[in-house]
Amino acid sequence: MVKLVALYRTPEDTAAFDEHYFSIHAPIVKRWPGLLKLEVSRITGAPIGEPKHHLMAEMYFQDETAMQNALRSPDGKAAARDVMEFAGSLVSMFFAEVKGDQ
Amino acid sequence: MVKLVALYRTPEDTAAFDEHYFSIHAPIVKRWPGLLKLEVSRITGAPIGEPKHHLMAEMYFQDETAMQNALRSPDGKAAARDVMEFAGSLVSMFFAEVKGDQ
Numbered sequence: 001m002v003k004l005v006a007l008y009r010t011p012e013d014t015a016a017f018d019e020h021y022f023s024i025h026a027p028i029v030k031r032w033p034g035l036l037k038l039e040v041s042r043i044t045g046a047p048i049g050e051p052k053h054h055l056m057a058e059m060y061f062q063d064e065t066a067m068q069n070a071l072r073s074p075d076g077k078a079a080a081r082d083v084m085e086f087a088g089s090l091v092s093m094f095f096a097e098v099k100g101d102q
Numbered sequence: 103m104v105k106l107v108a109l110y111r112t113p114e115d116t117a118a119f120d121e122h123y124f125s126i127h128a129p130i131v132k133r134w135p136g137l138l139k140l141e142v143s144r145i146t147g148a149p150i151g152e153p154k155h156h157l158m159a160e161m162y163f164q165d166e167t168a169m170q171n172a173l174r175s176p177d178g179k180a181a182a183r184d185v186m187e188f189a190g191s192l193v194s195m196f197f198a199e200v201k202g203d204q
Contacts, residue, residue, distance in 0.1 A: 002146075003143065004149075005158070039200060040200075040201045041105065041107075041201060042198060042199045042201060043196050043197070043198045044197045046194075046195060046196045046197065047173070047182075047195050047197075053196060056107070071149070092148075093149050093150070094148045094153040094155060095146045095147045095153075096143035096145045096146060096158060097144045097146050098142075098143050099142045
């Protein structure tokens with residue numbers, strides 16, 4: 001299993017961010033073909049210091065091919081456009097291979 | 103459900119890092135009381151540019167109390183000491199509330 005991880009730094013207006021994320025962005029992501037799971041986590045603190053991030057979204061797929069197909073799909077492109085508009089300066093993304101319960 | 107997330111920046115020697123993480127660090131974490139799941143992911147790339155990170159570990163618990171109890175347990179303290187020794191300059195950690203499949 002693989003996943004796309006999106007980490008959002010804390011925005012100036014977290015309420016406006018959440019409103020856009022949950023009512024506009026997440027519904028587009030949930031339409032991605034081959035998406036097995038969307039796990040969204042709200043960052044609440046850190047063991048040391050203040051966390052820099054507000055939200056983490058993890059999009060799970062069976063394999064690399066399924067993930068790339070989702071990103072190239074119309075809803076993949078729509079989500080990319082949307083994220084750049086509402087959180088382009090806040091988001092960092094990476095691909096990961098889930099090694100499971102080690 | 104809540105989780106502790108540890109993000110490790112790419113070390114100079116990834117093979118030595120993996121050897122320590124999987125053979126020494128993860129076994130300590132797996133002894134934490136109340137740990138529901140340890141999900142380890144190897145970071146493989148990024149949609150834009152090169153990823154800065156090598157590994158992400160996510161430790162899941164029922165709630166905040168269970169997570170804090172685990173961190174204060176002998177194996178919680180042993181894991182903290184170990185991570186500071188082998189990856190103190192590489193790791194960043196945060197707590198998160200899992201909002202589930204949105």
